[in-house]
Amino acid sequence: MVWGSVSQNHQTELVVIAGNFNSVRLQGRPPPSLQAHPDMTLQHDDATMHTARSVHDMNVSVLPWPAKSPDLNPIEHIWDLSDRRVRAIPPRNVQELQGALVEEWGNISQQELASLVQSMRRRFTGVLNATGGHTRY
Incomplete structure (x- = not known):
């Protein structure tokens, strides 16, 4: 398991985590990438680990994201x-x-990160135009 985060202007170090990473292992502490950048807003996929009470208690800013929505998180392209x-x-x-x-995480260029983040408007527009159906993203 690995944990990392990206933004248009920054990427954290990639943290390798032995075994499973779940809300119990978080023990009320944000992952290192969020500890180092408390001003970041987390975008996640509403997996149980991400939505557990112990995660909410960490006081991390989370982007509202509807259930069963298309996965448009740019980090999926990084993975x-x-x-x-x-x-x-x-x-x-x-x-x-x-x-x-x-x-390889360290080899991802700032240009690649910026391009992915800047593509978000096109991705959202594509999903809206397809009324939630299939898009090229």
Whole structure:
């Protein structure tokens, strides 16, 4: 499991987490990326781990996001990009995988981040025009 966050002008370090990461493991503490940047607004997918009371008690600003909505979070594209880059030279074990993920995370350019964040208006417009149906995003 890994945790990282991005914005148009910033990306946090990628944190590798051994085992499952759930609301119990959070123990009322925001992940390191949110601790370092308390002014960030978290956009998440409404997974149970993200919506648990212990997460709400952390006083983290969360973007309102409707249930069963299209997944338009730009970080999904970052995960996909990282996955494709890591698979180009497949790691042989967990340690190599962790190292490759951290390395590729660090290789994501500021231009790529800005482009993804700036594409949000087009993504939202596409979903609205498709009345929630399939889009190219």
